[in-house]
Amino acid sequence: MEVNGTLIWYYNICKREVWLMSRNIVPDQHNENIDLGKFLHENSFSRKKKEISFGSVKFDVILDTKDKLVIGETKKSSKYEAASKWQMMFYLKTLKDAGINAEGVMLYPEEKRRDEVLLDDTSIQTLNNMILDINSIIEKEEPPKAEKCKYCKNCGYLEYCYA
Amino acid sequence: MKKDIYIFNGGKLVRKDNTLLFESVEGKKYIPVNNVESIYIFGEVDINKSLLEFLCTNEIVLHFYNYYEYYIGSFYPRECLNSGFVTLRQSEFYIDYNKRLFIAKQFIDGSVKNIIQVLRYYNSRSADLSQEIEEILQMLDSLSSQETIEQAMAIEGNIREKYYKCFNKIINDKAFTFTSRTKRPPKDKINSLISFGNSMLYTIVLSQIYQTNLDPRIGYLHTTNNRRFSLNLDLAEIFKPIIVDRTIFSVINKKIITAKDFNKDLGGIILKDEGRMKFVKEFNDKLETTIKHPSLENKVSYKRLIRLEAYKLQKHITEGEVYEPFIARW
Ligand code: SF4
Numbered sequence: 001m002e003v004n005g006t007l008i009w010y011y012n013i014c015k016r017e018v019w020l021m022s023r024n025i026v027p028d029q030h031n032e033n034i035d036l037g038k039f040l041h042e043n044s045f046s047r048k049k050k051e052i053s054f055g056s057v058k059f060d061v062i063l064d065t066k067d068k069l070v071i072g073e074t075k076k077s078s079k080y081e082a083a084s085k086w087q088m089m090f091y092l093k094t095l096k097d098a099g100i101n102a103e104g105v106m107l108y109p110e111e112k113r114r115d116e117v118l119l120d121d122t123s124i125q126t127l128n129n130m131i132l133d134i135n136s137i138i139e140k141e142e143p144p145k146a147e148k149c150k151y152c153k154n155c156g157y158l159e160y161c162y163a
Numbered sequence: 164m165k166k167d168i169y170i171f172n173g174g175k176l177v178r179k180d181n182t183l184l185f186e187s188v189e190g191k192k193y194i195p196v197n198n199v200e201s202i203y204i205f206g207e208v209d210i211n212k213s214l215l216e217f218l219c220t221n222e223i224v225l226h227f228y229n230y231y232e233y234y235i236g237s238f239y240p241r242e243c244l245n246s247g248f249v250t251l252r253q254s255e256f257y258i259d260y261n262k263r264l265f266i267a268k269q270f271i272d273g274s275v276k277n278i279i280q281v282l283r284y285y286n287s288r289s290a291d292l293s294q295e296i297e298e299i300l301q302m303l304d305s306l307s308s309q310e311t312i313e314q315a316m317a318i319e320g321n322i323r324e325k326y327y328k329c330f331n332k333i334i335n336d337k338a339f340t341f342t343s344r345t346k347r348p349p350k351d352k353i354n355s356l357i358s359f360g361n362s363m364l365y366t367i368v369l370s371q372i373y374q375t376n377l378d379p380r381i382g383y384l385h386t387t388n389n390r391r392f393s394l395n396l397d398l399a400e401i402f403k404p405i406i407v408d409r410t411i412f413s414v415i416n417k418k419i420i421t422a423k424d425f426n427k428d429l430g431g432i433i434l435k436d437e438g439r440m441k442f443v444k445e446f447n448d449k450l451e452t453t454i455k456h457p458s459l460e461n462k463v464s465y466k467r468l469i470r471l472e473a474y475k476l477q478k479h480i481t482e483g484e485v486y487e488p489f490i491a492r493w
Contacts, residue, residue: 024246142482162458163471
């Protein structure tokens with residue numbers, strides 16, 4: 001299975017989710033309280049004309065004054081900060097592999113925050129390790145056991161995991 | 164939380180832009196599609212293909228009932244939650260006889276333990292059922308040593324017979340005396356209620372299975388042959404005593420349903436439309452009742468418990484997490 005941005009995102013939330021997603025065991029779609037659904041929704045329809053799309057995820061393209069490519073992603077809150085950042089890194093790396101150097105910026109308008117995301121050698125190394133680890137999780141016959149974490153409360157798998 | 168819609172009147176159910184519209188002599192009623200989980204049709208209702216397509220996109224299951232046989236069938240839209248992996252595992256657990264036997268016995272075990280809970284409740288209140296509880300417990304003891312599903316089912320059959328006899332001590336209306344279980348058609352009022360209640364539960368469970376990755380055609384206790392759906396019958400076993408039977412006791416003992424709610428027809432006794440409506444209301448109230456769940460922090464409804472039960476079974480076959488049936492605590 002090819003690792004994509006969505007799996008990178010899940011990996012940084014909960015490793016069990018990675019395995020479940022890989023088997024097409026999808027979270028409860030009808031539960032309005034879950035963030036995951038909102039996350040997918042937020043990212044799955046086009047907002048502006050100038051955007052770049054990776055599967056279901058679309059980014060706004062921002063052109064810097066120095067004609068450097070910057071991709072921007074707007075989020076409601078920074079609750080999933082790390083996961084979003086690594087997902088962005090993954091896309092920057094995908095662009096880089098295609099010969100395009102780009103930078104990222106995460107925008108949290110409601111928190112009046114703006115974080116730059118830069119791809120460097122260390123982050124490329126970290127991403128490569130993540131991809132290896134994701135593959136080894138997916139290869140396993142059974143998923144990692146559910147472990148209560150701060151993301152469980154708003155996770156679409158909550159009832160599935162703790163039934 | 165999405166709702167189930169029950170239609171008792173005759174009329175026409177159509178798609179109207181992005182909502183459902185039910186037209187009858189009483190007027191028009193719009194139903195926002197996003198709030199609907201399943202639709203239960205009891206009346207003479209006309210539908211068309213465009214409606215079915217719309218229900219399919221919105222992943223809504225449609226269940227049809229008629230006057231004589233109660234349940235006739237369901238429109239089960241193509242699976243929205245498809246996982247080849249889960250389906251393969253589900254089949255594997257069917258084909259491997261020991262794995263199948265284990266699951267089948269767990270369903271019976273759960274069903275009988277819930278029967279005992281129901282009896283204990285009435286034993287502590289009005290009826291003296293200690294003797295019967297003792298006997299059922301003894302019969303349950305021999306379940307684990309049974310080597311075939313048929314043998315296990317035979318034990319369950321004996322237990323159920325004893326259990327239904329207890330109804331006469333629980334129900335305080337002589338019009339509802341139980342003699343023996345008769346199905347097609349039910350020969351007396353209590354059988355008619357049991358048949359109707361059970362068929363309601365089968366469809367509710369089917370709708371819940373639709374929300375999981377499980378395939379309802381592969382059951383473990385009830386044989387898969389000749390039937391389109393069987394896993395819902397399996398899971399329903401666990402919930403019959405606590406959902407259907409308790410509803411029956413309350414509609415009779417509270418005199419919500421009386422002898423006047425039945426018709427004698429074609430050699431059988433059939434619940435009239437109005438009786439059905441009253442039963443469905445009580446039944447639905449029961450499904451919405453919430454209880455505290457041991458491992459989830461919030462309260463869950465009985466309807467939700469059915470879904471959780473399906474999840475547990477799914478995890479049994481995909482994660483090696485041993486399936487333990489839900490047992491009511493009172
Ligand atoms: S509920 Fe918790 S353990 Fe289960 S998938 Fe979600 S985050 Fe992971």
